[in-house]
Amino acid sequence: MQMNSIDVCESCEIHKNLIAKAMEEMPAEETLYDMAELFKVFGDTTRIRILYALFSSEMCVCDIADLLNMTQSAISHQLKVLKQARLVKFRKEGKSVYYSLDDDHIKAILYQGISHVSE
Amino acid sequence: MQMNSIDVCESCEIHKNLIAKAMEEMPAEETLYDMAELFKVFGDTTRIRILYALFSSEMCVCDIADLLNMTQSAISHQLKVLKQARLVKFRKEGKSVYYSLDDDHIKAILYQGISHVSE
DNA sequence: TGAAAATATGAATAATCGTTCATATGTTCA
DNA sequence: TGAACATATGAACGATTATTCATATTTTCA
Numbered sequence: 058m059q060m061n062s063i064d065v066c067e068s069c070e071i072h073k074n075l076i077a078k079a080m081e082e083m084p085a086e087e088t089l090y091d092m093a094e095l096f097k098v099f100g101d102t103t104r105i106r107i108l109y110a111l112f113s114s115e116m117c118v119c120d121i122a123d124l125l126n127m128t129q130s131a132i133s134h135q136l137k138v139l140k141q142a143r144l145v146k147f148r149k150e151g152k153s154v155y156y157s158l159d160d161d162h163i164k165a166i167l168y169q170g171i172s173h174v175s176e
Numbered sequence: 177m178q179m180n181s182i183d184v185c186e187s188c189e190i191h192k193n194l195i196a197k198a199m200e201e202m203p204a205e206e207t208l209y210d211m212a213e214l215f216k217v218f219g220d221t222t223r224i225r226i227l228y229a230l231f232s233s234e235m236c237v238c239d240i241a242d243l244l245n246m247t248q249s250a251i252s253h254q255l256k257v258l259k260q261a262r263l264v265k266f267r268k269e270g271k272s273v274y275y276s277l278d279d280d281h282i283k284a285i286l287y288q289g290i291s292h293v294s295e
Numbered sequence: 296t297g298a299a300a301a302t303a304t305g306a307a308t309a310a311t312c313g314t315t316c317a318t319a320t321g322t323t324c325a
Numbered sequence: 326t327g328a329a330c331a332t333a334t335g336a337a338c339g340a341t342t343a344t345t346c347a348t349a350t351t352t353t354c355a
Contacts, residue, residue, distance in 0.1 A: 066238035066301065068272050076243045079229045084290065089221045091293035092286070097219030101313075102212045110198045118332060119185035124195045131314055133333055152322050152331045153187050162292055167211070169285045171203065174210035185331065220343075237302060250344055252303055257343095271301045271352050296355105303350070312341075320333070325326105 098142040099166065103127065104135050107156075108163060111145065115157035217261040218285065222246065223254050226275075227282060230264065234276035 069076065084092075098104060106125050110116055116124070122132045136156055139145040144163050147156045158164070188195065203211075217223060225244050229235055235243070241251045255275055258264040263282050266275045277283070 065242050066236075068236050068301080069238050069242045072235070072239045075233060075235065076239055079232050079235070079243055082231060083225065083228050088290065088293060089224055092224055092289045093219050093221045095289055095293055096215045096224075097312095100212050100216030100219045102208045103313080105208055105211055105215075106202065109202050112201060113198050114194060116191070116194065116198070117185075117187050119188050119330095120191045120195055123184050123188045124198055128315075129332070130316080130334085133331095134313075137333080149322095149332095152329095154332065162288070166285070166288045166292070169281070169288055170211045170214055171207065173281055173285070174207060174214055187331080216342095222343080238300095247345075248302070249304085249346080252301095253343075256303080268302095268352095271299095273302065298353100298355090300353080301351085304348085306346090306348105308343100308345085310342080310344100313339095315338085316336090318334085318336105321331085323328100323330080325328090 095142060098138060098144060099170065101135075103131070104139060105167070107132070107135060107139065108144065108158065108167060111156060111158045112164065115148075115155045117153040117155050119153075121156070214261060217257060217263060218289065220254075222250070223258060224286070226251070226254060226258065227263065227277065227286060230275060230277045231283065234267075234274045236272040236274050238272075240275070 083089075103125065107121055110121050110124050118132055118136065119129060121136075122129045125132065136145065136147075139156075140147070143159050145156045146159045147154050149155075202208075222244070226240055229240050229243050237251055237255065238248060240255075241248045244251065255264065255266075258275075259266070262278050264275045265278045266273050268274075
C-alpha cells in the first residue's frame, strides 16, 4: 500500500482526538524553525569546543585558533555562526577581537547535552 | 599574513596560561562528538515536531505522519534517527508501532531551546 | 494461504554545511 | 604613509543530510 499524507490509516481514524490534542500543543512554525536553527549551531564539535573555550574567560580569535589547533579562518567563520545565533558577544580592543559567551543560558544547554550523553 | 595553526599571534603568546586553563576543562573528544551528534538530532524541524507530538502521549507512525502532514516513509526515517539517539522508545502492538519519548530529559532540552529563542 | 495494512529500508537527488584558500578590511606603530 | 598584525569574508570543494520513490518486511484476518 502506498501510504501518504492524504490517505490515513485505521489507527489514525481511531486516534483522531489524540492527534487533535497534540496539534494544539505544537509550537508555532516560526518557533520550531528558530529552535532547529539554535540546536543546529550546537550540532558541531568545532562550535561546541569554541563555546567550552569561552567557559572560563573571553578569548581573542587567535587564542581560540591556537587552542583548537585550527586555522584562523575556520574559527572566524564559526564565530560568525555563533554570533548570529546570539551565543557569543564580542568587544574590540586594538587589533584583536575578544569573544565571550552571551549568557549563562548557553552553559545550561551544554550541560543538558553532556548529562544526556554520559549515561 | 597567512595565519595558521602553527604560527601563533602575539596575543596568543600573552594568553598562553589562559589557553592552558581552557584546555584542561575541554571535554574528551568522544564526549564532544556525542554531544554534537545529540544536538544535531534536535536541529531539524521535522524531528522537533515529532518529539512535540509525543509530549502528550505515545503515537503510532501513521498518527505522526497524519499530524505532521508528511509521508509515512519520511517519518519512519526520522524515527530511526531519534531511536538511534535514544530520544524515543517504541513498543509493537499488532501491525502498529507506538513511539514515545525515552525520558523527561528530552523535554528539558527542548524547553531550554524554546526559552532561548523566545526573548 | 493470500491479500491488505503498517512500518522499515535502500538508492537517488537536491540542498545544506564546514573547511580551505585567497584576499579584503581595519588597526597599530615606526 | 607604509608595513605588519588580527580578523573577516567570498568562492569553491567535498561531505553530510532530508525527502522521495520503490520495494521489502511483518502482522492480521478473511
